[in-house]
Amino acid sequence: MPASVPLWATLLQSVQGVNKARNQDYCEVQGRGTAEEPLIMAVADGHGSAAHARSHLGSRFAVDLFVEEARRFGALAQPRGDERPPSLAWLMHYAEHAFPRQLVSAWREKVLGNWARTSSHEEPGLSEEHKVLLYGSTLVGAVLTPRVFAAWQLGDGELTVVDEDGRVTVPLAPAEADLGDETESLCTPEAWLRVRTHWAPVTAPWRAPRLVAVSTDGLSKSFASDRGFLQFMAGLDERLSAEGADTVRAVLPQWLARASQHSGDDTTLVAAWHRGATPAPEPAVAPEAAPATDPAGPPVTDPAPLINPAPPTDPHGRDE
Known part of the structure; x- marks a missing residue:
């Protein structure tokens, strides 16, 4: 692949929910997935209720601060110059413990600073925890370097990974689903203890995930079942x-707008599709005779949801 072509093609789109006063989601993607510029992607979903009146700011702060921490992590994973990189075991420990604590601490400091600068006309005498509660937000973010793929999640939303063989997983899904609208949050006391971490060394460029996506729960809730989301x-x-990627970018707003109509929520998706080099082919051998078949492979039982995430019929498994 020519050096000028990025290894990753990225997508980013957010749609405001129907009848919502403002979009509480925030998102970002940047970088090329190289040692010098790690690929960083994040989404956050402000809670939006009266108890979280500043959560649209909380989600923006969450993404901005995640990007800063992710850059530091990328620099640690592959330092420049002659400095020897740390072991994968050390990096994994950092990802699981230091990274969440530093991120949550930075977020709390940011929101309390925002309150101090902008709240002179509002209710005085609020406790620190009450102030932080006003900015409550979830967060899902990932970092990809040539050496490691790491991701973090606090609260609802999804990290979705399609591996080199096409298998679709949600590696940070909680063991038990949240009840109703309850979810873990950056405003939860000692929130760093509730951050879930995904860790995967990258042993070769072609063994990186084929697709990595982070999304808010407005997308997954638009489907009647988890299976429908995975098919999408x-x-x-x-x-x-x-x-x-160009074709998909053009239609992605329509797909998410339709999803938002079903979930009634703000809907945000950030995705990175790997188009890097594949391993060298095995030495050629004389092929065996084979019957003529469709070069795309055998047909699937129900191709519509696999080939077209937004077919003319309802892709979300719900009645119009």
Whole structure:
């Protein structure tokens, strides 16, 4: 692959929920996935209720601060110059313990600073925890370097990974689903203890995930089942492979707008599709005779949700 072509093609889109006063979601993607510029992606979902009246700011602060911490992590993973990089075991410990604590601490400091600068006309005498509560937000973020793939999640939303063989997983899904609208949050006391971490060394460029996506729960809630969400993500991967990132970017706002209509919530998706080099082929051998078949492979039982995440019929498994 020519050096000028990035290893990752990225997508970013956010749609405001129907009848919502403002979009509480915030998102970012940057970097190329190299040692010098790690690929960083994040989404945050402000809680939006009266008890969290400043959560649209809380979600923005969460993403901005995650990007800063992720840059530091990338620099640690592969330092420049002659400095020897730390071991993967040390990096994993840092990702699981130091990273969440530093991120939550920075977020709390940021929101309390914002309160101090802007609240002279508002209710005096609030406790520190009450002030932090006003900015409550979830967060899902990931960092990809040539050496490691790490991701963190606090609260609802999804990290979705499609591996080199096309298998779709949500590695940071909680063991038990949240009840109702309750979710873990950056405003929770000692929130760093509730951050879930995904860790995966990258042994070769072609063994990196084929697709990594972070999304707010407005997308997953638009489907009648977890299976429908996974089919959508598989279909996204198929469309990217078949048609390229530019085509998918053009229709992504329509897909998310339709999802938002079903969930009634702000809906945000950030995705990175790996288009890096593949390993060298094995030495050629005389092929065996084979019957003529469709070069795309055998048909699937129900191709619509796999090939087209937004077919003319309802992709979300719900009645119109």
